[in-house]
Amino acid sequence: MTDPTPGAVLRGAVDLSSLRSRPAAASAPAASDAAAAGAEPSLVFDATDETFGQVLELSRSVPVVVDLWAEWCGPCKQLSPILEKVVTELAGRVVLAKVDVDANPQLAQGFRAQSIPMVVALIAGQPVPLFTGAVPEAQVREVFGQLLQLAAQHGVTGTVPVSEPTDDAEQPHEPELPPLHQAAFDAIEAGDYASAISAYEAALAENPRDEDARAGLGQVRLLARVQEADPGAVRAAAAASPLDVTAQLAVADLDIAGGHVDDAFDRLLELFALLPGDDRAPVRERLLELFGLVGDADGRVIRARGRLASLLF
Template identity: 75%
Template sequence: MSTPAAPGSVMRGAVDLSSLRNRPQSPAPAAAPAAAQDGGATPLVFDVTDATFGEVLELSRTVPVVIDLWAEWCGPCKQLSPVLEKVVTELGGRLVLAKVDVDANPQLAQGFRAQSIPMVLALVAGQPVPLFTGAVPEQQVRDVFAQLLQLAAQHGVTGTVPVDGAPAAEAPAEEALPPLHAEAFAAIEEGDYARAISAYEKALAENPRDADARAGLGQVRLLDRVQGSDLQAARAAAAAEPTGIEAQFLVADLDVVGGHVDDAFGRLLELFAALPAAERAPVRERLLELFGLIGDDDARVIRARTRLASLLF
């Protein structure tokens, strides 16, 4: 796919990075944290390896880190990488770009479920945010990064890195979250999705117009559904049962979490078309839920809504 995911629909914990957090660290001159520890400023664009990824996770607690998964043989990667570097540089330290050669770093490629490249995601406070795959136009990159900065600010990640020796800008004072939102965020950090769901449901009961709570509830419900699932096993089960609603739902959820939104919508629309009219309601409801999660103005949602309407009428 070539259109970006809505960063506002952050999938906190969407990629399992636990196996990479405590890997032994080895010297890597190109890695940003290592450069900073040597007394120099963190570069805006740098390479990251399986061994140095733990440092990048820590850096993402201060400034959003964009991850560019690429390979030397990948033509679209060579088109996209200069665009990413240009936009990151122009943002003057509000974002940094970490480049991952998937051939040289299989652990990271596996951890990020890189089924196709170029694949771009971000790290915010140690948590992954799927952005897009494919070589997208520069303006779309700018739009996605602008939304990413807004998302990072919502999570308190508002630092910058020094540029050309200039001191880092001070982060603006963070506005306190409402109590139930704070409870939900704390539960998400602990992996307690049931408690987070409960907190968001209470927030919505108090204020049905709370858009942040509604979005958060949809995101956490999605994460709760896929928690502990194995993607390959789920795909095998779905292939064995093409009209099995729950089997197809699970793969679609995993695809959304992994940033493959078009694939998820396509799977559910094909399921909707294949089922008798009397059995379609749950599929329609799941599609509408995912539309709301991604965002009504997202191009992929608009395309999927159009196709759903044609199937309905």
């Protein structure tokens, strides 16, 4: 994230100027409007292309963390609960704005969201890049601590009022995960993706019909592959070697993680068509894995499956 040392200047390669002048929707969570209405703004809320002007205004009084995500993105589903948990524990010192990049293309473009999950902060209307990809809870806490220091240096020290629960018995409780699923989740939080993969594989060995484990396995495998990848180097290697299966698979992973689903499928299908029969197996396997991540009912998957079938027969 931006250097949190005293006197640091807020900066980021993000142009949000086109979103500042948008009319604010009635439901946008501006703290001042909520107070005037006698209501309390939520600590976690959805932000859209239309309501983002108010989100920018809110960031002048309290730091706003922006979570850019998508429904099909496995790593997003691992990270979002961690962000919500840490924001809730900070009790109004930070709020979380969730942006569905598929539904809000102008925000995705404004933040230059080439890979998701992407997490950015707003302080006094200015963007502060935090991190890309799912990260362990301990790292989220550390980054948020630095964010609060940076916000204080720039005079953004307000809080959002938080209602105290009146009856613990009324609070919903998360259902307990099966032991192997819990082990996988704990390993993901610790950044130990190899152990998470092993736990999901063990769950599938016990019950091959465990679709949650199958989905989790695909998600954490993708997360492990892209977590340390250098996008520039990966794409350069693929451009230099169009028939290098490993290089092309790596770019497809980045495209899927960044929401460029059709690009990933097109790349792998074109590679599949060019390769001799004996070299096609890894590409087909990766396509099937990515189909499962995006979802069999997704139109992009249906089209890509049709193209793959035509290449096979």
